[in-house]
Amino acid sequence: MSSYLQVAEDEGEEPIELPSEDDGTLLLSTLAAQFPGTCGLKYRNPETKTMRGVRLVEGKLHAPDEGWDKHVYYCVFPKENKRKLDDHLENSTAKTKRMETKAKCSDLIILGLPWKTTEQQLREYFESFGEVLMAQVKKDPKTGQSKGFGFIRFANHDAQVRVMSQRHLIDGRWCDVKVPNSKEGQVHQVPCKVFVGRCTEDISADDLREYFSKFGEVTDVFIPKPFRAFAFVTFLDPEVAQTLCGEDHIIKQVSVHVSEASPKNDSSHRGGGGFGHMIRGGGGGGRGHDQKGFGGYQATGPGGNGMYQGGGGGGGGGVVGEEGLGGRGGNRGSLDMPNLQALGITGQGGGGGGGGGQNLTNPLGMGLNLGALPMNPALVAAALNQAGWGLIGNLQGGGGGGAGGGGGAPDGGGPAGGQAQGGQGGAPPPQPGFLNWMSQVGGGGAAGGGGGGPNPAQAQHQQAWQQRDKQQNFKYEKYD
């Protein structure tokens, strides 16, 4: 039996009533539909006068022991620095607005739908996020049986972003919403997921989550079953993922190797075109005390779009904070690549220089004469940023990052840096070296798009379907 609880954006604001679910929980999605951007709830404990957080597990907010109706609840938003970023983007200059309006909605695929979910239900579920232009459940034309996935399109890009940034509990199953493969290359995305090789069987998903949480919030852990000696770990912050790539880590006395997760549906596996040109810059400074700074770059990536993603600004020296990571839950978004363009940061330089850390030094020991460089200053800004030079101010009215980052946050700084559009590149991944890269960007013909592969046999589909629910249980039961 569903009942209503009172939620206000903040103390002093007028509460509205939100429906809880049959099991007494409040869905984070229900909350976010009324208070976009909310990541949790709190209430004032009358005894201690302090705020208490509401338990959040797998997108469900759980009532305090005394029940929902004893308190008025207040929304919790992401950390201050992130909030400011959002606000900044929303009010924003004409330029940013232009970028926002440029960001178009795309069809989104919803994977993992329950067989019974209808288009109507799908639409109703997603309407809480924004106007839905299209909702489809793909069905077998003969039997009418759902194929377990569907498509959705929003009118509003913000709604699309919100929907893609979390998992969705639809009719009791957790579903992923992604940009479909058919659109890959048209949407800029950033990998948040790393591959963890040389795992042993006694390293559990929880072990991985616990271990890697010290580097940043872990949003997903995937261990294929049966055991195959590897795993995937997804971070909220792509910069964290990038920083870890190439490293060996010891977990339960086992040396595991972290590397880039190659896209599941990589076009190269299907005879499609080649790789685009994507470079990722890491943040300047290290995050934790035991973290390396990140001055180099990785240079592989899914095909299609040449892009450069500026790293975060110079690193704050802070140790990865225990607070801020502590709360389990939140949206365990499963996105491999949260879409930063979608978040409105495309075209900006990297994030502001983080405060709090040691000063960045110019690794080449030379002055900067940006005007002398024969290329798009935005790219230069991105490149410099990538090289660890942190914020370069407003370049050509375009590239420069936003305001200097708030330093000293417990987790060592703001979210991942922005990205700057690079040349469309069919060029091969550049050889290591910053200058080398600079000489290569901007070249290149069209990248090969993803080729279509043969459809799996119907029998395989059937088998996959039968295993599906079991798999999901395996995947999620650990986090209850």
Next chain:
DNA sequence: GTTGAGCGTT
């Protein structure tokens, strides 16, 4: 034993 499950009759 180092790369995950699923991707659109228009």
